[in-house]
Amino acid sequence: MNYAAIKKNDIANGPGVRVSLFVSGCxxxxxxxFNREAWDFAYGAEFTEQTEEEIxxxxxxxxxxxxxxxxxxxxxxxxxxxxxxxVKEFQKQYPxxxxxxxxxxxxxxxxxxxRVGNPETATALLSQIDVLxxxxxxEEQKNPALLFRGSANQRILDVKKSLAExxxxxxxxxxxxxxxxxxxxxx
Numbered sequence: 001m002n003y004a005a006i007k008k009n010d011i012a013n014g015p016g017v018r019v020s021l022f023v024s025g026c027x028x029x030x031x032x033x034f035n036r037e038a039w040d041f042a043y044g045a046e047f048t049e050q051t052e053e054e055i056x057x058x059x060x061x062x063x064x065x066x067x068x069x070x071x072x073x074x075x076x077x078x079x080x081x082x083x084x085x086x087v088k089e090f091q092k093q094y095p096x097x098x099x100x101x102x103x104x105x106x107x108x109x110x111x112x113x114x115r116v117g118n119p120e121t122a123t124a125l126l127s128q129i130d131v132l133x134x135x136x137x138x139e140e141q142k143n144p145a146l147l148f149r150g151s152a153n154q155r156i157l158d159v160k161k162s163l164a165e166x167x168x169x170x171x172x173x174x175x176x177x178x179x180x181x182x183x184x185x186x187x
Contacts, residue, residue, distance in 0.1 A: 004072060013148065014100035018065055023038070026076060038072040052089065059097065069102065076117070101129045106134055133148060145177045147177060158172075
């Protein structure tokens with residue numbers, strides 16, 4: 001597995017300050033993707049034990065709310081094993097922090113039925129994640145008022161409840177900004 005970037009103080013990909021890992025490789029090829037260079041599975045650097053240690057070390061600060069996984073595509077078969085090891089180590093070391101994951105796959109159509117990669121590995125990875133933002137980025141549904149996602153079709157899901165019900169369950173909360181008169185304020 002390769003990775004495109006690690007952001008150690010990210011405030012755009014989940015609530016609070018987060019450590020974000022952008023993996024390489026994506027077959028979705030969404031129109032006007034913000035991270036097009038990461039479509040290539042060979043882009044960036046190899047994900048090694050040292051890379052994992054760097055991420056886990058960056059998470060140790062009390063002000064870090066959790067880990068975010070993005071891409072590329074975290075659920076591409078080529079990325080699942082490496083991420084599974086990382087998230088298991090994360091859960092051991094930081095059980096009080098959460099994991100957000102962004103995927104172009106649809107939870108109900110692709111991930112729950114086991115249509116992506118090794119079904120056991122994909123399910124094991126999914127079970128370690130707290131919040132999943134699912135669905136491809138669709139340029140025509142882009143909306144800057146949305147929090148933590150780019151287009152209106154994307155859902156913010158509570159993974160534990162979704163797994164229990166075997167269908168996508170939205171994470172409670174208000175996930176868009178009120179826009180008007182030049183001021184942006186959370187709803």
